[in-house]
Amino acid sequence: MLDVLIRGGQVIDGTGAPRRQSDVAIVGDRIVEVGLLPQATAARVIEASGSVVAPGFVDCHSHTDWSIQANPTAESTIRQGITTEIVGQCGWSNAPVSEASRELITQRLGTYAYHDPIAWSSTGEYLEFIGRMGTSPNLAWFVGHNAVRAAAGVIGPTATEAQMEQMEAYVAEAMEAGCVGLSTGLEFEPGRTAQTDELVRLNRVAGGYGGIYASHIRNRDAAIFQAIDEFMTIARAGGGRAEISHLNVRYNTGAPDRAWERAVEMVEGARREGVDVMADTTPYTEGIGQMAGILPPWVLAHGSARAAEALKDPAVRARLRGECDRYWRFIHRGEWGRVRMLGSAEFPELSGKSLAEVAAIWDKDPWDCYFDVLAAAGSGLDSVIVVAELFTPEHVADMIGHPLFSLGVDSFSSRVDGPLSERTRHPLSFAGMLHYLAYHVRENRTLSLEEAIRKMTSQPADHHGLAGRGRLAEGSFADLVVFDPGHLEEVSTLEQPLAYSRGIDYVLVNGAVVVDGGEHTGARPGRNLLR
Numbered sequence: 039m040l041d042v043l044i045r046g047g048q049v050i051d052g053t054g055a056p057r058r059q060s061d062v063a064i065v066g067d068r069i070v071e072v073g074l075l076p077q078a079t080a081a082r083v084i085e086a087s088g089s090v091v092a093p094g095f096v097d098c099h100s101h102t103d104w105s106i107q108a109n110p111t112a113e114s115t116i117r118q119g120i121t122t123e124i125v126g127q128c129g130w131s132n133a134p135v136s137e138a139s140r141e142l143i144t145q146r147l148g149t150y151a152y153h154d155p156i157a158w159s160s161t162g163e164y165l166e167f168i169g170r171m172g173t174s175p176n177l178a179w180f181v182g183h184n185a186v187r188a189a190a191g192v193i194g195p196t197a198t199e200a201q202m203e204q205m206e207a208y209v210a211e212a213m214e215a216g217c218v219g220l221s222t223g224l225e226f227e228p229g230r231t232a233q234t235d236e237l238v239r240l241n242r243v244a245g246g247y248g249g250i251y252a253s254h255i256r257n258r259d260a261a262i263f264q265a266i267d268e269f270m271t272i273a274r275a276g277g278g279r280a281e282i283s284h285l286n287v288r289y290n291t292g293a294p295d296r297a298w299e300r301a302v303e304m305v306e307g308a309r310r311e312g313v314d315v316m317a318d319t320t321p322y323t324e325g326i327g328q329m330a331g332i333l334p335p336w337v338l339a340h341g342s343a344r345a346a347e348a349l350k351d352p353a354v355r356a357r358l359r360g361e362c363d364r365y366w367r368f369i370h371r372g373e374w375g376r377v378r379m380l381g382s383a384e385f386p387e388l389s390g391k392s393l394a395e396v397a398a399i400w401d402k403d404p405w406d407c408y409f410d411v412l413a414a415a416g417s418g419l420d421s422v423i424v425v426a427e428l429f430t431p432e433h434v435a436d437m438i439g440h441p442l443f444s445l446g447v448d449s450f451s452s453r454v455d456g457p458l459s460e461r462t463r464h465p466l467s468f469a470g471m472l473h474y475l476a477y478h479v480r481e482n483r484t485l486s487l488e489e490a491i492r493k494m495t496s497q498p499a500d501h502h503g504l505a506g507r508g509r510l511a512e513g514s515f516a517d518l519v520v521f522d523p524g525h526l527e528e529v530s531t532l533e534q535p536l537a538y539s540r541g542i543d544y545v546l547v548n549g550a551v552v553v554d555g556g557e558h559t560g561a562r563p564g565r566n567l568l569r
């Protein structure tokens with residue numbers, strides 16, 4: 039007898055093939071048969087007529103590792119059908135941890151409502167901790183360059199040979215523990231300080247284990263092409279399998295003409311030369327970023343705590359007003375309405391408010407508001423997250439429609455209650471993945487449902503080396519979703535963000551039912567997907 043039978047649904051298998059009516063039979067954690075199975079019986083039968091049955095969604099660019107410690111049931115993302123989150127992105131991971139970086143990691147997790155002591159040092163110990171805790175979704179892990187650099191105590195552009203070898207050892211340990219690869223975040227401290235040679239050496243180590251290189255590249259406006267050249271150099275050193283994270287161009291930030299189209303041509307050219315590079319996108323015209331990202335290197339040269347202290351000095355503030363023309367350059371241009379507060383431990387009441395609104399509430403100049411928030415964060419300055427209007431709707435549609443772009447969210451799982459909710463007042467966490475299906479597929483008709491599902495299942499699973507995931511086929515793991523495409527509802531809005539999306543009726547992870555009739559069962563069958 040079968041454990042679960044999903045009967046009468048339209049199967050969209052994740053390959054891009056057109057839907058067809060099939061039953062899906064599950065034993066243990068695997069799909070054992072797909073086809074018309076009128077005689078089959080099962081301990082649990084899910085009636086799916088009128089619904090689509092598809093592989094569970096893979097969020098190829100997730101920051102859920104920030105919040106999973108305080109939200110192991112991944113409330114807001116599992117309800118969107120996300121059964122695997124690929125985390126440790128943009129250079130940030132929660133391991134390794136050394137005495138030099140313990141404060142940084144403690145502050146990061148504190149910002150996302152986890153306040154227990156950090157009980158791990160190596161990546162292996164961290165993954166064991168996550169495994170013991172148990173999670174609803176599967177998680178696949180990158181080791182982050184920022185974490186590695188901080189743990190090795192590197193300050194400034196050049197690591198000593200001893201520090202360099204320490205960083206290589208951290209990456210090797212993480213790869214042996216099962217990470218899928220190395221990620222970098224080259225618009226943020228400390229990653230942006232690092233030179234190409236350092237990244238080449240570290241990715242050579244990751245590539246030696248068959249790892250993939252994922253990068254939030256150094257620049258996506260005036261110097262976007264140089265940044266992609268650097269990316270390719272680093273990618274080649276690791277064997278070539280690589281992902282340009284959220285490859286996009288923010289509007290009104292000084293990018294050259296046709297910057298995105300030309301960037302895509304560079305990716306296609308590299309692929310023709312045998313570099314297995316792909317890219318991903320985010321769902322909205324808004325996206326998240328790091329509040330401190332606009333600060334010039336000299337303020338951050340001695341760490342977050344000292345930078346926060348310096349930001350209280352009126353002379354430093356006066357100088358900074360003229361020196362923040364980087365990263366989200368529209369801030370420097372005074373477009374304060376484009377930027378909203380998101381995650382700040384000190385000012386949760388500001389979450390969701392634009393800097394223009396904050397300035398009105400505090401009755402202060404927006405620059406002073408900006409510096410006040412960062413100064414109050416102290417050594418947690420690095421962890422304050424903002425969200426901004428970054429792209430035109432046409433640009434988002436181009437990225438989502440391009441076959442080489444997987445569909446990621448670039449946010450983190452949250453919940454509607456408790457302290458985590460106070461730091462997440464934006465639909466990204468609550469409806470980011472669903473937005474692709476409810477808006478881009480159903481309303482805007484940017485792409486077909488089959489193609490969207492391919493770009494959120496088999497494409498990212500294959501490219502990241504997640505064996506047995508991303509396809510609805512015999513022998514695959516039973517990560518599945520059942521939904522009626524006409525009934526998907528994002529629910530969460532900018533005005534009322536704290537609401538779960540609706541319409542994903544059933545979610546199975548490794549054969550266990552995690553969402554049952556739209557309700558979270560509390561089950562935590564997720565696994566660490568080790569390379």
Ligand SMILES: [Zn+2]
Binds near residue numbers: 127128223254283
């Ligand atoms: Zn990023």
